[in-house]
Amino acid sequence: MKRTISRKATRLARRFLGDPASADWRHYGRLAGFTNRKEKYRRENGLFPFVLLHEACGRPYRRAPEFLPEIKEMFKDAKRRMRSEDHPLHFGNSSPSIKTMEDFRHRSVYGGDRTRSDLAYAVYALAHGIPESTLRQQLASRDLSHKGNTKRQHEYLDRTLLKARMRVREVHLAPTA
Secondary structure: OHHHHHHHHHHHHHHOOOOHHHOOHHHOOOOOOOEOOOHHHOOOOOOOOEOOOOOOOOOOOOOHHHHHHHHHHHHHHHHHHHHOOOOOOOOOOOOOOOOOHHHHHOOHHHOOOHHHHHHHHHHHHHHOOOOHHHHHHHHOOOOOHHHOOHHHHHHHHHHHHHHHHHHHHHHHOOOOO
8 A cells, every 4th residue: 555655646746846755655744834854954953944835826736627536546546456455454565574663762753752753653553453452552661651640641642543543544545536
């Protein structure tokens, strides 16, 4: 499924002169007003620059009537293929080298923000078929006392899992018309 989404995103990037290297499921949010989180762009003050919109005419894309049906058909095809599979929330091939929670916690792209790395890992884990009960234990493997009492810590885990499920389903159940 990731490959299908990447092909669609690459097609969009090429059509609109975007960055095809950023056209995959891990690069959501690369829109004007969001920050460019690449480590090489981090400023001396530790902040990341905002993505800028260089040009906008305020008019809809002139070829939208032909473009939108093409994209909708691509999503329908992907959805049909996925329905024929037995793994409703599992993307890609099963790989013996599935990344661990620690892999995500040590990535510099999250700037030490454990909440961000937790969510990123949760999305990854669900997309790779890791059961929610296992994922919940993994997320709780770090000290969550800064989130508050036990009830607040459980609420954090619930929110993180809910957001992850929503993100996985957004990718998995692409919109159709």
